[in-house]
Amino acid sequence: MDEVDRSILAVLEQNGRISNNELAARVGLSPSPCLRRVRQLEEAGVIRGYRALIDPAAVGRSLRVFAGVRLVRHTRADVIAFERGIIQLPEVIACHHITGNFDYLLQVEVADLPAYEDFHANQLAALPGVATVTSYVTMKTLSPAPHGSGEVRQ
Structure with missing residues (x-):
């Protein structure tokens, strides 16, 4: 896991519904490599899921x-x-x-x-x-x- 992966995780922790294009822009990647990294993080179990925070x-x-x-x-x-x-x-x-x-x-x-x-x-x-x-x-x-x-x- 490198700094780009950590940046991806930090952004996703704040907004798990962010579009891949916006996520890529925030972490300084083009969309395809960003999506590839997110999928690798999911497959490795680093990202365990996405959920809604309910009041x-x-x-x-x-x-x-x-x-x-x-x-x-x-x-x-x-x-x-x-x-x-x-x-x-x-x-x-x-x-x-x-x-x-x-x-x-x-x-x-x-x-x-x-x-x-x-x-x-x-x-x-x-x-x-x-x-x-x-x-x-x-x-x-x-x-x-x-x-x-x-x-x-x-």
């Missing part, structure tokens, strides 16, 4: 909670059972197996606090092997602006 509030998920989960035991069977259960829950946007005070850190999106209470009590705490759940309600989310702009978006 959670617009689809009824205006409350974001980060939940630290600690398991009772760390046997392979317990970990597998928990992971199989957690990936089935549509409220869980991301699940990270981490080190530190928790075994997992979850990003959960729901409509409101009563919906999170229901999710916590009836789904999350009911998963196999869950010992404790510590919840952190998000008050505001800041997103970094495009590289080098020096601004922060809310």
